[in-house]
Amino acid sequence: MSVIDDRLAERGLVLPQPARPPAGFAFSFDWVKVVGNRVIVSGHSPQGEDGRLIGPFGKVPSEVSLDDATTAARATVLSVLGSVRRAIGDLDRITSWVSVSGMVNADSGYGETTNAINGFSDLVLDLFGPEVGAHARTAVGYAALPLNNAVVVAAELQI
Template sequence: MANIESRLAVLGLILPPAFTPPPGVVLPFVNVRQIGNRAVIAGHGPQSSDGQIAGPLGKVGAELTLEQGYAAARLTALSMLGSLKRAPGELDRISHWVRIFGMVNSAPGFVRQPAVINGFSDLILELWGPEAGAHARSAVGMAELPFGIPVEIEGEVQIAD
């Protein structure tokens, strides 16, 4: 078993299958676009183990607590790792996390978006360590996100040959 996958197993974490969009929804893009040694990762949201959107849904600071938002960001990391495992194929090929853009479905007046997106960053740093896992990051509030998800995150990684 690969190093990152071993760490996931030790933590009791399972990567979800490919996202299953709601009926009638067409998503005309790829989840991971690799060009050379870089992979750009499309926006991902929290997924349950069956590939569906994971709840709870809604705005952080209204329907969801900060802790629920943090948990959603952690599930979003697993969703993104599932896509990265499918393409380029091995999580151990990720040599560095480069950039993360975290979006939080925020209630008016909610200003703790960085604490929510820490759910993502903390897991990546735990798995890859402080050097390879270090990433530039933005964490912003949005009025709405697709399907009512509380968090959407996109990013970029460097892939080893």
């Protein structure tokens, strides 16, 4: 096992299978694109172990609480890592989390998007440590997100 696999196991965390689109929907893009030592990660949302999208779905905070959005952002790390592992193999190959772009399906005027995406950043730092896990970040609110997900996160990594 790799160091990151050990840390995931210690925390009882399991990476999901590849994302399964809901009925009538197709994913016509690469979840991860490796270009040299750059790993570009498409927007991900929380998935169950079987790969299905599990939400929460709706606007923050009127339909999804900030706590639930933060938990969703944390769970999104697992979705991202599952896709990255399938693309590069060993997660220990990651040398830097360069940037994270967090999107929150937010009510108009909602100003706590940063707090929601902290769930993602905090788990990345916990798993990878400050040397590899520290990253630049954007956390913004949108009027709508794909499939009404509360949180979507994209990233750029270096291997």
